[in-house]
Structures are given as C-alpha cells and as structure tokens.
Amino acid sequence: MTGYVLRRALQAAAVLLAITAAAFGLFYAAPSDPALIACGPKCDTGQVEAVRHSMGLDQPLAGQYADYLRGLVAGRVIDDVDGTPIDCAAPCLGYSYTLHQPVLDAIGDRFPVTLSLAGGALAVIVVLGVGVGFAAALRRGTATDRLLSGFTLVGASVQIYFLGYALQYLLVYTTDLFPVPGYTPFGDGPGAWAAGLLLPWLVLGFVNAAVFARLARSQMLETMHEGYVRTARGKGMSALRAHLKYTGRGAAAPLAQLLGLEAGALFGGAFITETVFGLGGVGKLAVDAVVQNDLPTVVGTVLLAAFFVVLFVALADLVVAWLDPRVRLA
C-alpha cells in the first residue's frame, strides 16, 4: 500500500506542475495586456511601461515562471503598480493588482463560504445519491424504481440557474417557507449558518446527486449478479446482509471515484450556485476576476480548482485501493 501511495502522490505532483505551466501560459496567451489593465485606459505609453516593469512583465517568460514557482514554494516580494513592495508569503499564488492583495489572501477570505457550501452539498449528494440509487436497485422494475429513476432524470437534466431561481421565488420570496439564502460564518451561530445555506445545499446537492444515484443504481444491479454475491446468497446469507457486505462494497469503487471528482470540482468553487444564491465564495471570486481581467486571480483560482481535483481524485484512488486490493498491484 505504501508504494502505491507514494506513486500516486508523485503522479499528483507532476499533474499539478503541468497545470501551473498551463495556467501560467494562459496569463500570457490571453489577448489582453495585464500592465495596461492595471494602469487603466488613460495611461500613456510611458506609464504603462513603468507598470510593466514593476509587475516584472518585461522579464523573460522562463524567468517569470521560475519566480512564480519559487514564490509557490518559498514566497516572494512583488511590487504593486505604484512600486510599493508587497510581501507575498509561501505558497504565493501571485498578487492581484485589482484587489490590491495577494491572491491567496483573497481566496482565504472566501474559502469558508466555498467549504461550507461544498461540504453540505457533498453530504446531500452522498445521502440522496446512494440512498435513491440503492433503493431503486433493490426494487428494480417496480413503481418505486420508476418513480426514483424519473426523479433522478429530472435532477440530471435541470440546470441550477433555473432550479435555484425558481425555488428561491417559490419558497423564499412568495411563501417564506425557506430562510433567505446567504452566508453567515459558522462562528456567528451554527443555526444561522445552516439556515442561509439550506436551499443552496439542497439545490446543488440534488442536481449533482441525480447522476450519482443513476450510477449507484446501475452499479448495484451489476454487482448483484456477480458470482460472489450469488454464492453468498446461495449459502443462506440474507439479502440485506449480502447486499450490504458484498454488493455495496463492490459497487462502491466507481462511486468513490465519481465522488472524488465531484468533491474536487465543488471545493474549487461552485460558480453558478454561488452566483444564483449571491454567495461570495471562491467561484464568485473567479467569475469577478474574469470579468475584471484580473489575471493573477484567474490563474490562482484555476490552480486552486486543479489542486482540489487532483487531491480528491488521488484520495478517491486510495479509497478504491483500500476497498479493492487488486488495484494496488496494477
């Protein structure tokens, strides 16, 4: 197992390094001039040049990339547009000339929102997805199965920006059945924190749980007919025990992998959900950065999202390896 973990960690690191290079390249491939944006439309050529110099954009590309990587590992000092030196501690993701703060600080300010939203939504996905999928599989062909499958089809095909707005209109503004969505820090009171996030959790959870439930159902059905499950049943094990002990474990591997991907995507920022419910998380930060041409923040949030995907996919692989020893040898 240790060898497998090491191999997997090395792979993850290599993927992340490749992503930093790609994201950094994006910074330059973009058809906009970061110095011009930072300086503003009324700057003359001389001023733009001065800003370009203070941003280090007149250095060779390889050197700038090396600086960026060094900053990630050891931190560095970056000059603001007016030449003020800014200490950007490791892991330094760059400095936003729009927000006038290190990108990591901007992300740190908003991460609690994303963490709260993603954590709750994941719980909804697991409970709803696994519950519905397993229930439908166990009652295959019955009315319950058809009802639940229809339900998941709705979830899989509806968009958050439709469901989110529609439910807010119906459940919050016209009937007052749900509290107004918003973010209150957990420290200010768990009740208010959960109340404000309840509807976003349910909507984000429901939409993502649908795919999960459909996969859970088909995996269950497939595994149910594996020889080892039939053997267990043939030896007199009760249906429930057999399904929990063998079918469940057998079906869990692909589900863990899908969950890893989902978690990675959610922790990187749920752009649409945050926008629909007015939550200021990392997704909103990324959207704002794109709109404002704030490239250091765009690159920073892209890296963060990639980091979480790589991290959670790697974690999912470890879980799968633990569930299924055959994987470790591959």
Add this chain to the structure above:
Amino acid sequence: MPRFRTRTAALPALATAAVMLLCSCSAGAGEGDAAKGKGAGGAPKSGQRLTVTLGTAEDSKGPAPEVRGAREGGTIKIANLKDYSHLDPQKIYAGEGYSTSLLWGRQLTQYQVVDGKPKLVGDLATDTGRSSDGGRTWTYTLKDGVAWEDGQPITSEHVKYGIERTFAPGFELGPTYWPEWLTGSEDRTAAVKKYGGPKDGHLDAIETPDAKTLVFRFPKPQSDVPYMAAQSSSSPVREDKDTGTGYDTRPFATGPYKIVEHKQNQSLTLERNPHWKAETDPIRHQYAERFEFTFGKKILNTAQEVLNGRGDGADTVTTKSEVPPELYAEAQRDAKKKDLLVAGSQGAYTNDLYIKNSRVTDPEVRKAIHYLFPREQARQVLGGPRVGDFATTLSSPAVVGWKKYDLYPVKPTGDIEKAKEHLARAKNKPESLTYAYETESPQDDRLAQVLVDAFAKAGIKLVTKPLEPAAFTSEVFRGDAPYDLWISTNSVDWPTPSTLLPDSYHSKLDALANGIRYANPAVDKELERIADIGDARQKADALIDLEQVVMKDVPVVPFLYTGVTQFRGENIGGAAIHPIYGSIAAAGLYLKKS
C-alpha cells in the same frame, strides 16, 4: 476627462426609471415617510428645473437640517451588485460614488439638499469660496472643529496634499480639472509635466499661509471652482495615512462614519466616527449606528427580498441599481410595494442619440435623423415614461442657466415625411448607416430593432453592431471607428454648463472627449473666448447661448432627461434620490425602528 459616462448604468439604468414620476399625485401621497422627510418633498419630474443655488456662509454652518421623523440607531444594509472600484477620494469619479462616499468623506464644499432642492454650501470650508483678481485667485477658510477619525484636526495642508495627489501617476482615472486649472494646461498630460504630484514637492499654485487658509492661484480665470471644490477629488488626505494603492480600498475618514472593514467584492462595514461633529456639517447626518454594505447578490434577488420584506429586506436599500423591469409592473399594482419605490430625476443626466459628424457630414442627413428618430417607441422599449421626459435641449434642466428651446420641433413618434424632405435636399444621401450599441440586456436589441424599422421607413438601411459593454468605449470613442450612431447616457461633471460644450465640442479635443468629432470653427473661436471669462454667471449664459448655435448643426439628437427608480426596505426612512448625484442619498437615511 469630460463628462462622466455611466458605463454600467447607461441603458439598464434607463430601463427602470419612473412611472411614479408621471403622476405627481404619488409624489406626495404615495411615497410615505420619504416624501415627508427632507430631501424628498415629492419626487421631482426628470425634466424639472433643479438648478443649484449658491449658499451663503450662514447656510454653510452645521448642523444639517433635520430629516423629519428621523431617529437614531440600528444598522442600515446596503446591498449592491458590485463593489466600488475606487474608494480613494482622488479616484472616485461617478455620481453614486460621490453620493455614497459622503458617509465617510468630506470636501471643501458640498450640496445641501432641502425639499429635494440642492444648494452648494461650504463643507469643510466656511463658505463656497471667495474669488479675486478676476477669478484667478480663490480663497477658502476651514471651519473650526473639523477632524479626522483619530481626532486630529483637518488642516489646509491636508486639503492641499489631497489635491496634489491628482497630479501623481496612478490618478489618471479621476477628474483632470485640478491639474489642468492649477497649471494652466490644455490637458492632464501637459499638466503633469509641470508638476508630477507629491513626489515633486509642494505645488506652488496652492498656498497655505496658515493651518486654516487655502489660496488657489490659477494662471487663467476660473469661474467654477466652488463646484470643483465639491468633487471627491477635493477631499483632504493625510500624508502619514496615505497608504498608496491601499488607500483605494480603505480611506481615512472625515465624515460621520469610518470604515472598519472592507473585504473587496464582499462587504464594507462602517461605524460611527466619534470625532465627527454635527455642528460643523451642514449636509450629513449620523442617524444609523452602522452601515453594512454587501456586494455580489443579484439585484433581482435583492429586490425581491426588499419588496417582500424577507430576511434583512426591510432594513435594506440599494444605491447603485434600479428596480428590475421584471418586478416593476408588480410593484405598480401593489400599493404596499409601490410605496417602497424611490423615484427621481437622475441628476443632470441626459440620454441622447449621438451622430458621428465626421462620417455623417451632411447637416441635412443629420436633420433627417432628428425627424425620423422614433422617441416614443424607443422610450417604450426602455421602460416607458418612467425612464425620463423627452428632451429638446442638449443640456439638462438641472444645469445652471438652462433655457428651454426646441429648434426642430417634432412629434414623439417621429416624422418620416419631414425626414424624407431633408434627405431629398441632402447632397449625398447615405444608403446605409451603422448603429453601435452595448449588449447588456435584451432591450438593447429591441431598441436597435425599433431604430432599424424607423430608418427603413425613410429609405435608409441601418446596420446594427452589438458590442460587449467592456469594449464599447474603446471601440466607439476613437477617431477612425466605423460607427455612425450610438445612444448613451451622460452627465456634466457638475451642474453648470462649463464641462459640457468646452469638454466635448471643441474640434481640438481627442476622440475620447469629442466622440462625435464635432468641428465648427466659429464654435471653437467662441469657446476660446468663453474660456477666459472669470465670472460664473456670464460664463454660464454665454455657454447656454452657444449651445443653440451648436444644436443648429444637429450634432446629436436629444432624447431624454433621464429619471431613476430605486427601492428601499419598509423600515428605511429618509430615502430620496439626490438631485445632483442621481441615486439614493445614503447620508440622509435612518431606520424607523431598530
């Protein structure tokens, strides 16, 4: 440089102005407490004359006239879609930013609003300024007892330092008048070659003989200094508190509130400034204990919370946005919701159809456009009468010295026959013209279609060119841009005619300032003569007279004197549209219960 354009607010702002304005009965009867309070004596019609007057030294004394019914305490929530791109007083350059920053910032002069009527009075200064030497010298004296948020007194040095900052690199986005006037330069680029900001030491043109006195010495006569002294760039800044770019997110306060926290694009929290003294301030109040701004929530969501009183809705206002069109009709039907709408004239803003004179060179063709323009249909698409009254003049009725004129009268639905007559007289009748517009909402496309239909009736093919809002200014405002027509909302920098013709209609100005490339040698000459007039009244009259000469050439087609309709929570009192800045004035708000 010239008039500030509301890029983000331009058309969507128009989309949702004021049917309430139509019915003057609702101004008094329907507006509830807002109408009873100061600054809301009936929502003014957008075409109404709101000319500012100059107050005396007596008017400039604090405290500000009480808002009737106001009480103290509580937290007012301001929910805006976007955070402020600038809080540095020398970088703020737009109506709503001017208005809201009054909560924490003070200037030499400022507008006092009583019963909806503005009066320019001394703010930090004891009066609106005393001029001598034919308008070349202006003297201001600071009041006793004006202080920073740490209790230190505000001195003339601090005001001087603030104005010196407008010359420095990084301050290109703010108004350019101080650098131009103080050095006698044509534009900012020339000005900063003579003095480059605080790094070059002291600016000789501003003298501070003692801690209370400021003497401005201008190379040329300047008549509008009292108005410029009310701009945010005339705010004091203390050198030891100047954090450079950091000052743009958290300036040091002189007003009734101070900034205790600013998380960009998330929240901005203000608390009472204990060192602000009401008896020094003739404009601002300190009713609420706190102001909490939040950014990022969609206006549709905020408006539903506010109009339905859900969550914090009752204690919430927005200062940047108008009622979304989706909710406007419903609010009109429901008396309770209608009471929560806050409507008024949008300062000195006008909305016009601009014609690029260097491309549409024949005045007969421009006259034809004037006649065929379907004002009524176009306004309907934008939201109906609530978006403003039809305009016949270039400048807004809110401008000092404004005179009503209608050089080429035409009915609101347009006159195609008359347009055809002028086209027949034209030396070269265009086969097609190009209309550029910002695509911010579906109504922009519908407006374009309305224009296409009207031009087609007169036999001109109108080619539409939708542009991304971010690209619009840089695409359209350049000399060789291939567009003939566009519609946009603009305002003078302050309510006198001084920044309208001189900053946009002289042929020597660049395409960013004179976007329509208007060029008339006689007008140029007259503008140069007027530039040397030091008397405010004379200058305003001369410019208003010249405006009719300009409009004879039909360089633009006047469309609307714009109005706005915003909204307030049920518990918010004192909400009224600021007659100069054109949005809900935050400094007069209070909570009815807390």
